[in-house]
Amino acid sequence: MGTANQKEFINRIKMALGKPFAESRQKADLFNSEMSAESRAILEHIKNRNAAERKKLLETLIEAAGPINLQVISCDDISAVTGAIAGLVRAKDPEWGDQKSVVAWAHPLVERLNLPAALSEQKVPMFVTGSKSTADEDLRQQVIDAYIGITSADFCMADTATLVMRARPGQARSVSLVPAIHIAVIKLDQIIADLKELFALLKWDPHERREGLTNCLTFVSGPSKTADIEATMVHGAHGPREVHLFVISA
Amino acid sequence: MTKITTENYVAEARKAIKNQVLQRALADLQNRFGRGTAECYRQLPEGPDLRLKAHEIRMKTIENLDVVLETLAANILKNGGHVFFAKDSRAAVDYCLEVARRHQVRRVVKGKSMVSEEIDLNAALMDAGIEVSETDLGEYIIQLAGETPSHIIAPAIHKTRNDVGSLFAAKLDIPYEDDPPKLTWIARKALRQKFLAADMGTSGCNIACAETGHITTVSNEGNIRMSTTLPKVHMAFMGMERVAARLEDHDILLRLLCRGAAAQNMATYVSYIGGPRQADQVDGPQEFHLVILDNGRSRILADAEFREMLCCIRCAACLNVCPVYAKIGGHSYGYAYTGPVGAVVTPLLVGINRAKDLCLGETLCGACQEACAVNIDLPRMLLALRAKLAEGDPAWGVKPADRKEKLLWQAWSMMIRKRTVYDFVLRLAALVQKLMPQRDGMIRRLPPPVSGWTQGRDLRPLAKESFIQRWRKGF
Amino acid sequence: MSNEQPVTLFIQCIVDTHYPAVAEAMVRVLRRLGISLTCPGDQTCCGQPAFNSGYRRQARTAAQHFIEVFENSEIIVCPSGSCVNMVRHHYAELFQNDSQWLARARNLARRTYEFSEYLVDVLRVEALGARFDGRVTYHDSCHLLRGIGVRQQPRTLLQHVSGMDFIEMRDSDYCCGFGGTFSVKYPDISDAMVTDKAKNIMATKADAVVGCDMGCLMNIRGKLSRLGSDIKVMHLAQILAC
Known part of the structure; x- marks a missing residue:
């Protein structure tokens, strides 16, 4: 039934726009199939970013993170991150029930943190939303039960302190959403400036x-x-109440 | 179809003006967001004129809407999603019910969407025996109270913490509590159960991207992500105009949307959703449906005078600066769309005569256009609507709203053509005004049809001599 | 004063009929600057009330009369931003399907100025040697501000008045709720709006509130009077003529 509907619907729009006009238009005007000079320049700029510029982006990110209560922690090496996460796991209480468990993406950077070992002394189990060997239903329950979700990200936009995550096998969307605390780990070179850079990268x-x-x-x-409620700002409406972002400089 | 109560504009406005709690909330809202948004625009690297660029982008899309929508639909199908083109509310609702039946849906969680208000999705689902939970905190409060939203972005501004506390105590069977963080947590807990148990999640769409085949959802609470991630079916509803052709367009539009909606540089959550979970992914809905709604929009598109209205991205920035909205609140507008956007779009959707007070009940102060994220000339369209009401317009099925008034204006137009006639009428009026009760040189009471003036104000009487008369005498 | 271009007075109908003193003050200020003035005795109304109510045919009649009366004037100055906005922007809309009248309307629009705009932007005058002892606040009229973009000019002129203590009110750019026939058709809403305006004015403890449009000021004055306030309501020209 879809296509007949669609044809009628689109025809109504064509009529509304004035038919001769609608038919004379070129599709190419609307969707740029060639990379523009501007997009090319943006990509060049990203590629040639030097260490000082990256540091500057990190500063911008930290500045933007303040007002939105995103905790940004810059670490020189990965072991420092592992230690800090273990500290968070120890310090924070679960929101629902009293069992502590952690859920994490199957992601190279997260794996390098070697968290299961670090958390074993606290006897806090860590589940990974990795292989399809775990049934989806069990995975779902692990995410629901966890009070901390650990992910990486594809990019982080400094301008607005925004993590950008694509959906992939092993990298469940719910890990950054359902647990009360979201921890993200990225490398310094994943920080980009803004939406313009992001869209240039994704498209070109x-x-x-x-x-x-x-x-x-x-x-x-x-x-x-x-x-x-009375315009009072409250964190943790439905998603995580806290977000901690670790940026590894090395 | 949502109950349309546009005829009650004046009565509802009167009620709202007397409601002190609402008045304070509205003032606070405008103070915060109205001024905040203006400041956000000023701080844009491109400045407030970026809104003009956004207007161009929107107009170009609207003028190519057939191509843009076909591209969007084709890309979503390619990604494994379903697209349904709905001519009207009925078609949209029926499609949703049909999918719900197929999946034996018993519980739906709903992410805030203006279109679902427009088509009154809740009522239809509940009639079918399906439990519907609003999940935006404000919408949830409104649903528990059995009311309708009064603001596009802040639906429950007319409720105090005490109202919410009593409501939660009564409906959720818990002790009374009036601390906003605690009340939020109570709702978080209650709704978490709803998210986990739901079979279907619905959402709106802020601005789709045709070339990639994605809808976007924007929220601060995370309820829309929950609704579109956890249930096995996700159904999104979008007005047919809510689309951009290119990903690049989203840079400007998204930045302006967040600033216009909540004076933020970026909302907490933005999702580009382009289809169901893939075979190798571990979560996300198994089915994704997009319902694209016309419901009178193609008629707006066909009229060059009103086509611009389809540029609107429903950020609600106009509500946060409108001095009329600040007094009468959202309920007076009698339909899903409130404030200046409602004053133009509602008459076009539900009938101009029926919503005549929405067209006439503004001062044309122009604050809305200045606040509009995409610089829509709302005052111009209000004037165009008034012209239809004055003269009638068969194309829109409009009858002249007030024939007596028309006669008066005709008489007026004869009078202003000749100064001698004008002066004669002035002299007459000066005689009549002597009958009006005065104090300290001000008229205290006027007769109908101008009695409204002296309801709360005095009037300076006509001068003994007009300036032109004095000039003639050699001032 | 080097600028000797004669000015034709375009007197807003409310000023003409209710507030002739405002026009007189404007005349005094302009004469003080050595400007020769004319004032067509045939003028009536620019047509804005009809236009805003949707009666475009009737508004067109008014606009045609206005164009005929003022067509031969070199510079037209009006003590109302709202009327200037009508001539400058809406006449084009009224005559969009009539190229002859459209050309005449456009030609006229280019030569029509609001009073404060004319003083500051055209004559480049800021100080007029006026004196006013007291505290003064200023109301931004909507069409003056958002229609023709005049925000600073009246403030600049006020700041050069000696003896004056100028204070901004809260929400000076919020509509006062006049809106022409709106004020009579929707009295509850209009009254609620002007009540806020009056409160903001009274909160400044000003001796006078000044504006550039007697439509708004008539509304504000009407409310202050009903509230029993003795704050003076003055057109900018009246302060500058002091």
């Missing part, structure tokens, strides 16, 4: 465009919030 960078936006591209800028 030969490597990034292969994957494109995927079926779910998510931006996260700090913890969940609401001001629906």
